[in-house]
Amino acid sequence: MENRAIFSGKLLPCLLILPQLAVSLIFFYWPALQALQQSFLVQDAFGLSTEFVWFENYLSLLQTPEYYHAIGVTFVFSALVAFFSLTLGLLLAVMANRNIRGVQIYRTFLIVPYAVAPAVASVLFIFMFQPGLGMIARALQRNGVDWNPVLNGTHAMILVVIVAVWNQISYNFLFFLAGLQAIPKSVIEAAAIDGARPMRRFWTIIFPLLSPTTFFLIIVNITYVFFNTLGIIDTATGGGPNGATQTLVYKVFQDGKVGTDLGGSAAQSVILMVIVVALTAFQFRYVEKKVHY
């Protein structure tokens, strides 16, 4: 906070932040306000009849048991995806940060999954996990696992978690690797000379020094799971079976796009927005205290 750049006058700084402000206003604030407005309306799909209903959309939402179910599903899903994509990303980063032959090749390949669009990633995994046809599904079935994601909610959840984690690992890997490379070698060498074994060096030096990266990634990952996994779920399970993989954002999409209930869908978006803002605020307030910059 101490190293402030000093600009003369107010015009130039204002001009410089203008593009970013414009982007935020047009792509974030404006749609958010529109969602807020829509959430107070009951409207048909074509926008031919509109009725202002105050909080009715919210109230009817809070009376549907499926909505609470979706909240539960979302938290289980986000916890699983965030945990596995962060730990696996970190593990891979630590491995790829060593001096081994061909390390650049490994690093490049580890980044590739991030370039795959979520829906495409889903299709790849469906091919492997389709009961009766998929390679992995058949292997599981041969080994006595009754793999059936079209009917078994737990299996469907495992499937979407695998796709979401696979899709997100690269991102985490990239940031962890950068974080690891920013840790001064001298600190680690000093610990090694003092007799600390690799595991101890990792937990007492590297992991704490990585904490800003970890903190940043936790927030990014949770946002990812809450919003960007829509394509994965839509392609892999369609929210099924029996709502077992219906997350909040998928329900927004279902009710708004498929069910053309724009008011109810907008009300859900607004609640979702509040949840994510609250989660992020909570993390900044409490978790950030444990971060060493």
Add this chain to the structure above:
Amino acid sequence: MAFRQFGAAAAVAATLALATPAHAVTEIQWWHAMTGPNNDVVVKLANDFNASQSDYKIVPTFKGSYADTLNAGIAAFRAGNAPGIMQVFEVGTATMMAAKGAVKPVFELMKQQGETFDPKSYLPAITGYYSTSKGDMLSFPFNSSSMVMWVNLDALKKADIATPPKTWPEVFAAAKKLHATSPTCGFSSAWGSWGLIEQFSAWHNVPIGSKANGLDGFDTVLEFNTPLETKLLENIVELQKDKSYDYSGRTNTGEGRFTSGECPMFMTSSAFYPNVKANAKFSYTAIPMPYFPDVTGAPQNSIIGGASLWVMSGKSPEEYKGIAKFFTFLSDTDRQANLHQVSGYLPITKAAYEKTKAEGFYEKNPILEVPLKELTNKPPTENSRGLRFGGMVQLRDVFAEEIEAALAGKKSAKEALDTAVSRGNAMLRQFERTAVK
């Protein structure tokens, strides 16, 4: 979405700029959801029509899945640039119908434009789905199919089943027998809600909902949680336990299980035919859907699936003239007969059906006549003319969710159907509120 519209707009602008206006050609946008060979059919129809006259030009544009196409049309309408013709799947019918002011009914269009149009020349089992209770045709049927049971004859022989099962009790017995030779799936079905609830009810002449399944008004109430539907679901749940029946998902993504030979009996759309023909390496046939013989009057008649063409409102008189001419062009007997024989979709006029029959086509292709026989089995009743529920796209998902809950053993069949009905009714009331009166 916006980008796609921009792309379409840019394409239109470009063609407009390039066209030399020696002669004013009226362009008519046609948004559709047909892929693969069916996309070729759409393009060929447009080209043939464009070549047959020089005043109008039909421009077909692929807009993605059925749901995507409907959403694109809705978004375009809200933005004030809807296409002239929009292909909407059968379950979107109520949504379109409720949008008075957004669509132009086909019967009205044909009358205004002075095209010869006799609603009686169309197959009632097909047009009934797209007509008002007074019989006025609202949209123009394009591709129609119905549900049939696909049977792998080789597998049946291997399991020592002499003739393909006709009734539900026979199907259950056959599925159990097939379990020995096809342990992962004796029998399966696609489109859970369409087959096990909608078609099943029509085929047994029992209502899915009140008010003639919603055809007579948006104040319809679902009522398919009767002992009959419960009996079917209970039996299927029982078979699911050892995979004598095995669920294949909500849509038709599991159809490959039939062509691969995994599931010897598979209930799905008759439009599955080209796929079976291309991929099945065993002798197969399609038979009518099974029924419970103890239900009086069963089997009644089946209902259609597929899509129809809707005309959007607010277009110029020239465009409407062109669209009306295009529909007359589509109704031509030879064209319909040919379309039916090539694509496997059903003919929409009686004349085309008769012509195909007279040519002896069905003797060589008996499978293609099965859905037609189902549809025309008996004159449609209130329960079998069709169905029209607001938000049907999502209703189907809700019904499928509850069927899944029953199959997974989380709920009893009765509980699942009760919940499906109560959740569905809540959605219908929400839709009724927003429907333009």
